[in-house]
Amino acid sequence: MSRVRNHPSADPSIQQQRLNGIRIVPLLMIALFAGMGGWGISQLLDPMIMPVRVVSVDGEIKYLNKQGLEQTVVQAVSGNFFTVDLIRIRNQIEQLPWVKSASVRRIWPDTLAVRVDEQVPLAYWGEDAMVSPQGEVFRPKRLPRLQGLVTLSGEEERADRITREYLKMRTLLQTAGLQLKYLRVDARQSWRIETEEGLLLDLGRRDVMPRLSRFVQLYPFLRGQVDAIPERVDLRYTNGFSVYWQANTEQQAQMDSPSSGARIAGK
Template sequence: MKDWITDEKSVPLNALILTGNDTHITFEKVREVLLGQQNKLNFFTVEIAQIQKDLEEMPWVYSVSIRKRWPDTLKIHVVEQSIVAIWNDNALLNRFGEIVNVAPDASVEQYVSLYGSDDQASEVLNTYLKLHQLLKVNDFSISSLSSDQRRSTSLTLNNGIVLRLGKEQKLDRIQRFLTVYPLMGKKYNVNKIDYIDLRYDTGFAVGWKKEDQLIE
């Protein structure tokens, strides 16, 4: 009886059902992982925990659940990473602020570019999300955002203008920008603005593409 239970030829796994996301994790990739257990592909002896571990080590995989269905089927459900940003030009960030070690390619060009030290990844993403919501309702979007070691934030808008926000009161400073920017457009050519430095208690500094000017 024992030999019948452990003999791969007695109760072999003959079918694989793959559900969930399949953008990056294909049937063939999962099949390759299973073939790594070539001598254990028996309904009773297949090592579910090892298969799950091997699959979850793939960078595009967020989680995996595996179930056996009698008499010969393995059902695998894959949840892929939910990408929200490009990180330091060489990796990605998921929606939890976790670094996904996948090189960016054309498929992720629509995401914002975030920069900072790896230990700040979640914090940088949270900062971006807060500023994005405030800017979005005013028809601005962020193309990139960076945070230095002092957690001082600078971002580039979709129109090319750089906003220097510093470390404190970032939302207040964005609100100040939103208040004064329409007024600037009535008096100046905003297309010539290089950056706006909002790291002042009152007022701000404007860097022009051809000249610098301070506005109080």
């Protein structure tokens, strides 16, 4: 009779021990790698490891204080190269009065690159601010004294519309040889213009551009009719305007629309 000899490896208990051993090794490796990963992450979070050492500033900067900008970035930096909050830094930069927009990025191994788009001053806004061509009002700590800039005034929430109208008015007045100096929109939304020549134009609240256009068309005729300089023009009429002359005695002339025939009545 043949006998079957059982190999030790066939013992179920021994096989189970081997299986358990095989399982333990990967688990130990996973634990080891996890521990190393945790250690690595803690090192990356350490602000003393890989600190930010350099701040570079790019962009066409004319009015912004570059040293003040760099200081703002340094004060906003918390953490190291990997953990620094770029969005927080950008928001801090964009709170500076002369900054229109900003971007911040990392450059290996220790640099933050800042790019700034500066506000372009189109005009003064009231007594303590400036306004950009897009109608954004901003308040520098010190207003620069810039030649050729007019002053706009009105409710700040309407700055974009006032700016757009100003640009059209400036172009229209230039066709008549007049330079706009001051534009004011009061609380009743009534528009008034002062030119560099000292001429005041009352435009009222409605049909502002059509009224100004009518005045510009008749301005050469107006200057040629009376031997005096117009001082103030009231354009708040449907088909005409009133002119107050700069003379020894006050004069007023009533100008009808061209369709009904121009007429000057001295007073």
